[in-house]
Every structure is written in structure tokens, then in C-alpha cells.
Amino acid sequence: MTKRIAFLASDARVAQTAREALVARYGHVAPRDADVVVALGGDGFMLHTLHGTQHLNTPVYGMNRGTIGFLMNAYTETDLMSRLAEAEEEVINPxxxxxxxxxxxxxxxxxxxxxxxxxxxxxxxxxxxxxxxxxxxxxxxxxxxxxxxxxxxxxxxxxxxxxxxxxxxxxxxxxxxxxxxxxxxxxxxxxxxxxxxxxxxxxxxxxxxxxxxxxxxxxxxxxxxxxEPKVEHRILFDPGHGLEERLISEQFT
Missing domain, CATH: 2.60.200.30 (Probable inorganic polyphosphate/atp-NAD kinase; domain 2)
Incomplete structure (x- = not known):
């Protein structure tokens, strides 16, 4: 089933340009109507997006169009639907x-x-x-x-x-x-x-x-x-690149 996607981007020009390209390719709905939110920016914008959508219980998939991308996936335009279908979910409490x-x-x-x-x-x-x-x-x-x-x-x-x-x-x-x-x-x-x-x-x-x-x-x-266990943030990662793997890898860099 085709997912309804809300594309959100930081103010950086590279993020805004990526959003324009992705909206043209995949369409766009408001976050309240989306099956998944795609955040385009760096880790700061990812945190902003998670805070802003926590009342929706909608998973967020980040693509790095910023400086730091620990919470983000690599950016590509062509295979987003398959990446979303295969993504692994991490649930974290703030x-x-x-x-x-x-x-x-x-x-x-x-x-x-x-x-x-x-x-x-x-x-x-x-x-x-x-x-x-x-x-x-x-x-x-x-x-x-x-x-x-x-x-x-x-x-x-x-x-x-x-x-x-x-x-x-x-x-x-x-x-x-x-x-x-x-x-x-x-x-x-x-x-x-x-x-x-x-x-x-x-x-x-x-x-x-x-x-x-x-x-x-x-x-x-x-x-x-x-x-706060009553609040859950759902974050999507490409297979093999979830938070557990990233936290382990960080200790060997």
C-alpha cells in the first residue's frame, strides 16, 4: 500500500530543495493525515520534528540534509517507498x-x-x-x-x-x-x-x-x-542502521 507522506524540512536551502524534489515525486499530505513523516535536515531538526509530532503517534523517518545526522538516514530521492517499507522502528521515551x-x-x-x-x-x-x-x-x-x-x-x-x-x-x-x-x-x-x-x-x-x-x-x-514512559517517539531507520548499531559503532570510531 502506498504510504501517505508528510515532508518537513529545516530552513536550510539544501533541505528546502530536497523537499521540493520529494514532494514533486511522491506528493505530500499534512502531518495529521500522514502514515509517516519524513524530516529533512540535521539532528536538531529531527528533534524539533519529533517534539512537534508527538501528539500524532506517527513514525518519523529522517534523511540527512544538515550538518549532523546521527538520528538521520542517508539522503536519496529514488527509492523512498521501498526504504520506508523496509525501515526498522525504534521507540524511545523522553x-x-x-x-x-x-x-x-x-x-x-x-x-x-x-x-x-x-x-x-x-x-x-x-x-x-x-x-x-x-x-x-x-x-x-x-x-x-x-x-x-x-x-x-x-x-x-x-x-x-x-x-x-x-x-x-x-x-x-x-x-x-x-x-x-x-x-x-x-x-x-x-x-x-x-x-x-x-x-x-x-x-x-x-x-x-x-x-x-x-x-x-x-x-x-x-x-x-x-x-516519561507515557510519551513515545517512533523513529524509523534503514535496516542495519538503527540506534543500537549506531551507538555501538560510535564507540569504535
Whole structure:
């Protein structure tokens, strides 16, 4: 059966040109009417597309027309229907973040890759870290810290020297960013069901910004993060090029 496809593209000219060619060849429907959404861009646009279509429960197949393409498949125009028919599906759960800023306002956001806290001034951040209601680190002096999903473990987490986590592992990676004290602390692997709380010590003097993927909030007082199993993102990959294979391959490059 011919699939109804919604083609979405980033603002980059190369992505827009690809979309025009694919729409001319395969047609186009609105995302709400599609059997599959094809995202054209890089990983940033893929995350944007997944967030924007999560209420539809429609699988997303990405083709790389951007800079980074860890979540994307190779771009071609001629055999899309057969590739979609043979594609393998990965289902991932995002993190849900609740944050309170210094004015007392609460913020919520979902993160497919990671939730990160970063210092927003010249002085290092001071963070208190709790897991499931128990303080595990009374003070971490650092540039920041992040909590990453397995799908996001090769992104910012890996750049911060955090571990790559297999896609099937029910764990989250808690990774410090430029830790000053304790200097040798390299982070922790936590159960997927864990609830992590960061409290900002001296928040007025040492301001911190929190980011859930690309959504950011300044002047944070505390942040709570947990996995959200009620939300599922369906991502399609060419056979043999799924997230599990990519996560393993990344460790041998």
C-alpha cells in the first residue's frame, strides 16, 4: 500500500530543495493525515520534528540534509517507498523536566536527548544533587551537569565525557560538565525510573540556565527530571542502521 507522506524540512536551502524534489515525486499530505513523516535536515531538526509530532503517534523517518545526522538516514530521492517499507522502528521515551525559577514560576518541557544545567555567569555553578528524594551529592562545583537518555548519550553527554548508553538499557547518564569539586567525579548511571533533583546553591549569585533539548529557561532555583514512559517517539531507520548499531559503532570510531 502506498504510504501517505508528510515532508518537513529545516530552513536550510539544501533541505528546502530536497523537499521540493520529494514532494514533486511522491506528493505530500499534512502531518495529521500522514502514515509517516519524513524530516529533512540535521539532528536538531529531527528533534524539533519529533517534539512537534508527538501528539500524532506517527513514525518519523529522517534523511540527512544538515550538518549532523546521527538520528538521520542517508539522503536519496529514488527509492523512498521501498526504504520506508523496509525501515526498522525504534521507540524511545523522553525525559520530562519541571523547573522552578527564582521568581517562583514553574516551567515544564520534554527532552529527547538531555536536560542540561549550565552556569550563566562568570562564577562556577554550585549544585546539590538528589536521587529519589535522597541527597547523593551535597555540592558539585562545576560549569554544569546534564541527564541524558540512551538516545542522547552520544550528543552533548558524550562531548562532556559521559558514557555511551546502549539503546536497550533502562538507565540514564548523569554527567558533570567541567567539574571543579569533586574534581575526579565522572558522573553516574541511574535507573530509568529514577527521579533526579538539582538544587542551585546561591542561585542569585551564581545563576544557572536549564535547557531541555533546545528549550531553555534562565535563573533556575531547582530542577526535577524523570523519564516519561507515557510519551513515545517512533523513529524509523534503514535496516542495519538503527540506534543500537549506531551507538555501538560510535564507540569504535
Amino acid at each position: 525525559l520530562i523536566m519541571t523547573a522552578m525559577d527564582q521568581s517562583g514560576k514553574k516551567h515544564e518541557a520534554l527532552a529527547i536527548n538531555e536536560v542540561s544545567l549550565l552556569r550563566a555567569g562568570p562564577q562556577a555553578a554550585r549544585l546539590r544533587i538528589g536521587v529519589d528524594g535522597r541527597v547523593r551529592m551535597a555540592e558539585l562545583v562545576c560549569d554544569g551537569a546534564l541527564l541524558a537518555t540512551p538516545a542522547g548519550s552520544t550528543a552533548y553527554n558524550y562531548s562532556a565525557h559521559g558514557p555511551i548508553v546502549p539503546i536497550g538499557a533502562d538507565v540514564l547518564a548523569l554527567t558533570p560538565i567541567a567539574a571543579f569539586r569533586p574534581r575526579r567525579w565522572r558522573g553516574a548511571l541511574l535507573p530509568k525510573r529514577a527521579q533526579v533533583r538539582f538544587e542551585v546553591i546561591e542561585a542569585d549569585k551564581r545563576p544557572v540556565i536549564v535547557s531541555a533539548d533546545s528549550v531553555a529557561f534562565p535563573d533556575i532555583d531547582w530542577v526535577e527530571i524523570r523519564s
